[in-house]
Amino acid sequence: MTSMNRRHFSALFAGTAATGLLAAPNIARAAKPRVVVVGGGAGGATAARYLAKDSGGAIDVTLIEASKRYYTCFFSNLYLGGYRGYDSIGHGYETLAFNHGINVVHEWAASVDTAGKKVMLASGASVPYDKLVLSPGIDIKYDSVEGYSVEAQDAMPHAWKSGTQVQLLKAQVEAMKEGGTFVMVAPPNPYRCPPGPYERVSMIAKILKAKNPTAKIIVLDPKEKFSKQALFQEGWQKHYTGMVEWLGPDVHGGIKSVNPETMEIVTDLDTFKADAATVIPAQKAGSIAFAAGVTEGDWVPIDQATMAAKANADIYVLGDASVAGDMPKSGFSANSQAKVAANAIRGELTGSKVFPARYANTCWSLIYDNDGVKVGASYQPGAEKIESVDTFISQTGESSELRKTTYEESEGWYTSITTDMFS
């Protein structure tokens, strides 16, 4: 470049005054590509973190999460069962902001202007994006169980989004009258955390075994079978003998309605009167996914190689809200998918190397003290969807030593994955 003198310099500015000079203070900022992430859970927090840290600051990352503290759904059962305190499943966002320069916005993202590429906050402000990541988790389909509603979740918590509802459920179980009956209405497929309801049953049984050993648990399930069924039933028989009764649709004939005022649950077979209950209704993608126009039915179809929404190449959808082929809806899956998406997005925005997608999931469940089981798989993009490559599952009749090791693995995993999300 030739050396500039003052006259040459002013002439340059005069020529570009209308556009260049006025925009000058923003040029450095506008040059950075912008990614907005909606949802600060296992998918969103991981995506924001990897985008920021792996791009070395080359990408402007905003994370919109209404909660100031994230209480993980995974391990909420261990809090329920008394294995850890409530605070231990809570995590803040300050490290993401401070360590990685992520703009953490604690507001509610209400909708998306996909033409203008802006996220509209409930407060009225808008946040522009080049690429958008949605990881909104689930919303509860209250209408899917007759008699259930937002008002009902106080008497019969779903507790399927962690937080206060799990604390409420724990208090209700602990307050049950002696010899009382706890009823769970389990969810229909597909739902967040396939083994979750049955780990929950195990943790409620754990409380009752200590505090109320003549109490009973009845599970009314719309499904004919459930994740790790043989393992749970073996464990319930071993640790909570005679306490837990699981009824599938061929026995109860269909769950008709629930009444949160009388605490009655009506099935074709019989009406069950509960002293405490949990109803886990059918689920759907979090509302922002619908607002962004990327849903088909209740969930968001995605590109198996990148997690980009099939309906919009600039929007990536992670975790529970997505239709992820063979992968279950789990925190582990969301964290895995987030890294594939982050790698793909960085490649598009900065030209960084994009590696072939690989995914994994492991779901650990605790049945009783030092009796943990797991199921999991490795996955890769197939021709039509994400496909499992190889799977593993705990076996009935395993040694107590192995079950203890399996439980201890889960504790190590929890520390590691929350570090991977929030540090």
Add this chain to the structure above:
Amino acid sequence: MKAVALAACLLAATSASIHAEQVTGDIEYGQYLSSECVACHADSGHNPGIPQIAGMDAAGMVSILTAYKNKELVNPTMQTIAGRLDAEQMAALAVYYASLKAD
């Protein structure tokens, strides 16, 4: 602790065939692949139940992953993970993890 002891045994048993070869691999690829490992094996710190692998000797890591792939080591999660790693991927992971500071 058990995994480390087993690894030591394997290294002793197979040291003749390793020929003290330097493991060479693509460290950038290893870092990408490690994003799958980090959900359980945090890059630093000591977690109960999950061995720390940061700073592990590269040849040692290749040897352990190979043992999982061949189902000589029994953890089914690691067998599934190692089962789909080829030699290039194992080497990439090994050189990446060797480059991390052990805690």
